[in-house]
Amino acid sequence: MIRLLIILLLPLSCLGLDNGLALTPPMGWLSWTRFGCNTDCVTDPDFCISEKLIMQMADRLSNDGFKELGYEYVCIDDCWLATKRDPSTQQLQPDKNRFPHGIKYLADYVHSKGLKLGIYEDFGTKTCAGYPGSEFYLQQDANTFAEWGIDLLKFDTCYSDSHDNKYGYPAMSMYLNQTGRPILFSCEWPYGELQQNLTHDDYGEVRQYCNIWRNFWDVGDSFESVKSIVKYYGTNNNLFQKYSGPGGFFDPDMILAGGFGMSHYQQRAQMAMWAMFSAPLIMSNDLRDLPIEARNLLTNQYIIAVDQDPMGTMATKVWEFNGLQLWVKPILPKGSLAIVFFNTNNFGSGTPLSSAAGDIGMSDARGYNVTEVFTSTNLGLFKPSSKLNIRVNPDDAYMIVCYILS
Numbered sequence: 001m002i003r004l005l006i007i008l009l010l011p012l013s014c015l016g017l018d019n020g021l022a023l024t025p026p027m028g029w030l031s032w033t034r035f036g037c038n039t040d041c042v043t044d045p046d047f048c049i050s051e052k053l054i055m056q057m058a059d060r061l062s063n064d065g066f067k068e069l070g071y072e073y074v075c076i077d078d079c080w081l082a083t084k085r086d087p088s089t090q091q092l093q094p095d096k097n098r099f100p101h102g103i104k105y106l107a108d109y110v111h112s113k114g115l116k117l118g119i120y121e122d123f124g125t126k127t128c129a130g131y132p133g134s135e136f137y138l139q140q141d142a143n144t145f146a147e148w149g150i151d152l153l154k155f156d157t158c159y160s161d162s163h164d165n166k167y168g169y170p171a172m173s174m175y176l177n178q179t180g181r182p183i184l185f186s187c188e189w190p191y192g193e194l195q196q197n198l199t200h201d202d203y204g205e206v207r208q209y210c211n212i213w214r215n216f217w218d219v220g221d222s223f224e225s226v227k228s229i230v231k232y233y234g235t236n237n238n239l240f241q242k243y244s245g246p247g248g249f250f251d252p253d254m255i256l257a258g259g260f261g262m263s264h265y266q267q268r269a270q271m272a273m274w275a276m277f278s279a280p281l282i283m284s285n286d287l288r289d290l291p292i293e294a295r296n297l298l299t300n301q302y303i304i305a306v307d308q309d310p311m312g313t314m315a316t317k318v319w320e321f322n323g324l325q326l327w328v329k330p331i332l333p334k335g336s337l338a339i340v341f342f343n344t345n346n347f348g349s350g351t352p353l354s355s356a357a358g359d360i361g362m363s364d365a366r367g368y369n370v371t372e373v374f375t376s377t378n379l380g381l382f383k384p385s386s387k388l389n390i391r392v393n394p395d396d397a398y399m400i401v402c403y404i405l406s
């Protein structure tokens, strides 16, 4: 049945999904890493997946200065559904106790705050946590999401045969398009294939139907996890780079600043690398209880500017030496750069580095105005021959933005 659908697909632009969305990487909040599949609102009412939780996060995004910086999507992950579709209409329905007013009501609330609502479903017969999946109901579910006022769909891949992803994701993309409502399409298409040991090299195909796409394992709240993702993106740098740009971005998964598992330094190293990748900045944390240093990191104007750079380029990994990596990303105005040293070593007092600016990418004779990002400290003007003397902490990064002088 899925295979027949493909024949009906309209030819879409090969440049990317033409829905006007994700011209820069989407920013927002997602429930998964922090709140998981906690459905126990009886003994754990403040931490369970419920309309109350989502409304509180929307309040925090809009009242605490996040919205103005671009954090606009508030997203529900798995475990919002009732265990069965509506028996008479086969429509998806939320759990009645945890979402007593329904999803349309929640979307209206989120929209009233100037934000957008994201929701989760799965291409397979069930979601990863075992709730009803969309297989055989793709069109009906796309229409349901549009009627509810959904703005982003995260579409998972559990309980499906990943050989079918190349039919199912384009079909869902087409059905979303046919609703007439612009819905950002967040796909787990290549990740599903990876899980079943299928390789996926043609990201042009994915980009045609998806705005953002996961292609590696879930991020966990540990620096080991972050390092494994950075390593994967470094190893595949040449392949990935050419597919990143306005309308379509690789999604290395959530930002975990404000979580429990990483030091402040590790959290900022993650944030720096995600900005270098032009990755979505979708945080998963408790915005009601956010440590001040995590808040400062998440709202850092330089990191956000690098991430949201209109060219949407994925940084180049220039070298790796003794566990220290150099990444360089072109940003606007043309000729400007963001530079990150990412230190995977976790021993000692850090790696000192003294380098001519020209040797780490600042090779334009006009020179650069350089600012250290994490402390927002202006370092002054640099010519290619100027020396940059820094120290990169263990399990940390050092990040600068270098604006071209004219």
Ligand SMILES: *[C@@H]1O[C@H](CO)[C@@H](O)[C@H](O)[C@H]1NC(C)=O
Pocket: 012, 013, 018, 019, 020, 176, 177, 178, 179, 180, 181, 182, 183
């Ligand atoms: C649907 O696709 C067409 C053709 O690519 C595009 O012009 C239109 O904006 C899309 N509509 C939505 C709602 O995504």
Ligand SMILES: *[C@@H]1O[C@H](CO)[C@@H](O)[C@H](O)[C@H]1NC(C)=O
Pocket: 195, 196, 197
């Ligand atoms: C994929 O490969 C890994 C490692 O070889 C193996 O453990 C796993 O079972 C494989 N998965 C599938 C779905 O074949």
Ligand SMILES: *[C@@H]1O[C@H](CO)[C@@H](O)[C@H](O)[C@H]1NC(C)=O
Pocket: 369, 370, 371, 378
């Ligand atoms: C360099 O950047 C700093 C910080 O943004 C700014 O205050 C300063 O005016 C800039 N200097 C030049 C010469 O552009």
